[in-house]
Amino acid sequence: MAFDLQKILFVSFYGASLVLILFSVVLPGYILKLILVIIAMLCDIIAFSSRFYWYFFIPFLHKKGGMAVLRSNEPYLLSPSGNTIIVREGGTIYASAFIKIPIYKSTTEMSNDEKVDFARMFSRVITLSKSPIRISSQMYIVSKEDYIEKIRDRLNQAEDKYQNINSNTNATQGEISRIKGEVTMWHNLLDNVSRSQSYSLLSFAMITAAGGTDEEASNLALQQADEIIAGINATFGVTASIAENSEILLLIEPEQTIPYSTVSEQIRAKTAAEGL
Amino acid sequence: MESEEILYMAIAGMVILLLLFVIGSYGPFKIAVLIIALIAFAMIVSLEYIDFLIFPLLTIITKTSIVPAKGYVIPKNQKYIVKNVNGIYYATGFLTANIYKYVFAAESVSEDEEAELAQTPEKWERIVMNTHFPFKFNLVTFAQDIQEYREDLEGQRGFLEQQLSKEMSSSNPSQMAIDDFQRRINVLQARIDRISSGERPLWSIMYIETTAAGVSEKAAADILENQINQLQTIFNTMDISITRVVGRELYYLFKFNFALPTLQADIFKLFHKQK
Numbered sequence: 001m002a003f004d005l006q007k008i009l010f011v012s013f014y015g016a017s018l019v020l021i022l023f024s025v026v027l028p029g030y031i032l033k034l035i036l037v038i039i040a041m042l043c044d045i046i047a048f049s050s051r052f053y054w055y056f057f058i059p060f061l062h063k064k065g066g067m068a069v070l071r072s073n074e075p076y077l078l079s080p081s082g083n084t085i086i087v088r089e090g091g092t093i094y095a096s097a098f099i100k101i102p103i104y105k106s107t108t109e110m111s112n113d114e115k116v117d118f119a120r121m122f123s124r125v126i127t128l129s130k131s132p133i134r135i136s137s138q139m140y141i142v143s144k145e146d147y148i149e150k151i152r153d154r155l156n157q158a159e160d161k162y163q164n165i166n167s168n169t170n171a172t173q174g175e176i177s178r179i180k181g182e183v184t185m186w187h188n189l190l191d192n193v194s195r196s197q198s199y200s201l202l203s204f205a206m207i208t209a210a211g212g213t214d215e216e217a218s219n220l221a222l223q224q225a226d227e228i229i230a231g232i233n234a235t236f237g238v239t240a241s242i243a244e245n246s247e248i249l250l251l252i253e254p255e256q257t258i259p260y261s262t263v264s265e266q267i268r269a270k271t272a273a274e275g276l
Numbered sequence: 277m278e279s280e281e282i283l284y285m286a287i288a289g290m291v292i293l294l295l296l297f298v299i300g301s302y303g304p305f306k307i308a309v310l311i312i313a314l315i316a317f318a319m320i321v322s323l324e325y326i327d328f329l330i331f332p333l334l335t336i337i338t339k340t341s342i343v344p345a346k347g348y349v350i351p352k353n354q355k356y357i358v359k360n361v362n363g364i365y366y367a368t369g370f371l372t373a374n375i376y377k378y379v380f381a382a383e384s385v386s387e388d389e390e391a392e393l394a395q396t397p398e399k400w401e402r403i404v405m406n407t408h409f410p411f412k413f414n415l416v417t418f419a420q421d422i423q424e425y426r427e428d429l430e431g432q433r434g435f436l437e438q439q440l441s442k443e444m445s446s447s448n449p450s451q452m453a454i455d456d457f458q459r460r461i462n463v464l465q466a467r468i469d470r471i472s473s474g475e476r477p478l479w480s481i482m483y484i485e486t487t488a489a490g491v492s493e494k495a496a497a498d499i500l501e502n503q504i505n506q507l508q509t510i511f512n513t514m515d516i517s518i519t520r521v522v523g524r525e526l527y528y529l530f531k532f533n534f535a536l537p538t539l540q541a542d543i544f545k546l547f548h549k550q551k
Contacts, residue, residue, distance in 0.1 A: 126415065
């Protein structure tokens, strides 16, 4: 349907340019002729550009406040089963499945022959599917919010203990020093964890299938994904699996790759630097 | 140039030719019409070859930002896509990453190529270690029609063999040219042999995606710019040809995050300049 619209636009503008030139030849008045020629040439240029920009024409004509809206709804929907995402474009429904490829082997552990074999194994993996397939390696900042929360809890507990033991007249100096040391330890740990960012590398494959309904497209995508998983497992000797729910979001949503805590830390550091 | 590109240019050019054919009917404005026709022709040629400059220019002049989907905005310079989540802006930019030298399985693995193959995973690890921001290296592939690809290779080999025999039978044959022809024929023969042994020919596009976050769109865009510059430097070690993606192709790469075209022809159509 999408490319049909492109053809309609092309034929309309191209036809208009031809008709305008014919009119410019037969109509009297040179100024009018010139205006018709200019419009005809514009139509010809628009017809030519419709090959790539057909999707932009109508939103551009309807733009409001400087915004040409190509799509007013979400870019995708998560399927009810949570293992595919659904994209509706015109009358076609596309479902995409994501395959996690857990490769934790480093080249530092490999001999030269193993490195060559590894590169060849990779080339074998990319020939696994006849349909278009995307293989990606994604580096992202690990969200340490839960971990930081846990450390904060432990720090609060340690500080409570320290206050209680300080007010206790029977407490020995050794006990007080030990609790004080615990508080310092949690403080240092919290500082270190908050200050440094942890990165993680994740490899995954993505496959898309088209269908008439959400279920049909999802099933086709999952079926293709299963075939690829079997190939990846046999080639690399790993256990690849289909990504689900939040795992999919990590692969497609930009905010998932930079957790909120990292951004707030960046802002804090910038503010501190400006303050200096 | 693909046949479809030639067809579109020819059809668009026909209107201009028609105009030139009837130019006599414009009397005193003949020269003006000729200039208009030439400008139109130049515009069509520019759209064919540098549309990635013209389209952003159009959106800058008309002050038009594009909303590719709810929550996302492509600003008028079309250099990145921005998403606002609870007041934090996430700017995502793309770079092409065409690997020329490195092939995932060399055509005919000589000792040098084997060493390069061995170094590739190591270089990749070094890149990962030296990068301190999120990025994604993407490889989109699909299998080509074996018969068509084989015929194409055989055609190329036949042409080179003809040139080689012409060079050898010349009165003053150049050894360098003969060696070059033989090397190129060997590469093509190695590809044909691999296809005969059951391997599938592949077509691929490679690109890098990186995201930066900031408290304003400008802050995120500035950080992104810095990240893109760093990626260009870091990936130099892999002899990768890196180009910033702007305009139409940025929109298509954004869409690749959610769905890939299921037909090969669609990918060819979208990225004809990145092949």
